[in-house]
Amino acid sequence: MTNKYKNIVLFSSSTIVLPTLYMLLDSQYSVLVVLNEQGDSDCMQLEQQLHHMNVPAIRYQTNQPELVVYQIKSRQADLGLIYTFSHKLPAVVLNAFDGGLFNLHASALPQYRGSMPLYWQIRNRETESYLSIIKVEDEFDTGDIMLQQIMTLSPLDTLNSVAHTLAQQAPQFIQDFMTRYANDELTAVAQQGEASNARMPTQKDMLINWKTMKSEEIAAAARAGNPLFNGMTIIWKQSYMGLLQATSIEHPNYGVPAGTVLHIGEPEGVVVATLDGALRLDVLTIAEGVFSGLAFAERFGLDAGMQFELISEQG
Numbered sequence: 001m002t003n004k005y006k007n008i009v010l011f012s013s014s015t016i017v018l019p020t021l022y023m024l025l026d027s028q029y030s031v032l033v034v035l036n037e038q039g040d041s042d043c044m045q046l047e048q049q050l051h052h053m054n055v056p057a058i059r060y061q062t063n064q065p066e067l068v069v070y071q072i073k074s075r076q077a078d079l080g081l082i083y084t085f086s087h088k089l090p091a092v093v094l095n096a097f098d099g100g101l102f103n104l105h106a107s108a109l110p111q112y113r114g115s116m117p118l119y120w121q122i123r124n125r126e127t128e129s130y131l132s133i134i135k136v137e138d139e140f141d142t143g144d145i146m147l148q149q150i151m152t153l154s155p156l157d158t159l160n161s162v163a164h165t166l167a168q169q170a171p172q173f174i175q176d177f178m179t180r181y182a183n184d185e186l187t188a189v190a191q192q193g194e195a196s197n198a199r200m201p202t203q204k205d206m207l208i209n210w211k212t213m214k215s216e217e218i219a220a221a222a223r224a225g226n227p228l229f230n231g232m233t234i235i236w237k238q239s240y241m242g243l244l245q246a247t248s249i250e251h252p253n254y255g256v257p258a259g260t261v262l263h264i265g266e267p268e269g270v271v272v273a274t275l276d277g278a279l280r281l282d283v284l285t286i287a288e289g290v291f292s293g294l295a296f297a298e299r300f301g302l303d304a305g306m307q308f309e310l311i312s313e314q315g
Helices: 015-026 041-053 066-074 117-123 159-182 215-224 293-300
Strands: 007-011 030-035 057-059 079-082 101-105 128-135 145-152 232-236 239-249 261-265 269-273 278-286 289-292
Touching: 007 015, 007 066, 015 030, 015 041, 015 159, 030 041, 030 066, 041 057, 057 066, 101 159, 117 128, 117 159, 117 215, 128 159, 145 159, 215 232, 215 239, 215 278, 261 293, 269 293, 278 293, 289 293
Parallel strands: 007 030, 007 079, 030 057, 079 101
Antiparallel strands: 101 128, 128 145, 232 239, 239 278, 261 269, 269 278, 278 289
């Protein structure tokens, strides 16, 4: 390993970073991890793992960014890398690294800029994504591209399965970046093309709109939200249940309104009319547990002819 950039600050908030962290440590990099100011359970699990590994870690403090700058200077950190970190870093942090600050982003930028690129790519039924390492600029995800690599998306992928693929591919990709960057083998390329926004989905985004959504749209949205957002939300008897998995199938819909239960039984399962055909509800989740479509219908008295409620009916 070249010693040109040997001291790294890794900004992260998720255990997804661990395979990359192992690679950096095995490659004799010195690493300080900066965690989100307020961490969820995943971030807290990462913090505990770092403690067990004796890897130094600090919490970012939005009102005192100079504390991170102090750590960067005191550790003589050469380069910063952002990998799942939600805070917008001020210029004082951006400019603290002699070697620069870079971000790992999972899309073909400028497409899918934002905090949830994988969610929207799955939901939009993209067939491939990219790992992109970019320079960090003042505006999120706008910096020049340093290195990219294609990542295939499967029509059966969920948000977590794609995140797992990313976690497995990221170490080698980042190692290639570190080596080539240290050897001055990379050229920064400005982002080109039309930008799109991969924002955090809202509650309304995750409600199935039977009036406007086609079968494949609903099935893809359920995969995209599985498991983080409980898939897509179905409203029934003024209660909310999550659709974790669904399949577009060939089935007559008899001209009934979208959202109407067409059939319940073997071997088809629970089949619902959609705007363009029919959808099989494969896996549902509610407070009582996770159920197959048929098990849910039997347990909670769902019958053919019943209609799931529409968003417009909820005021």
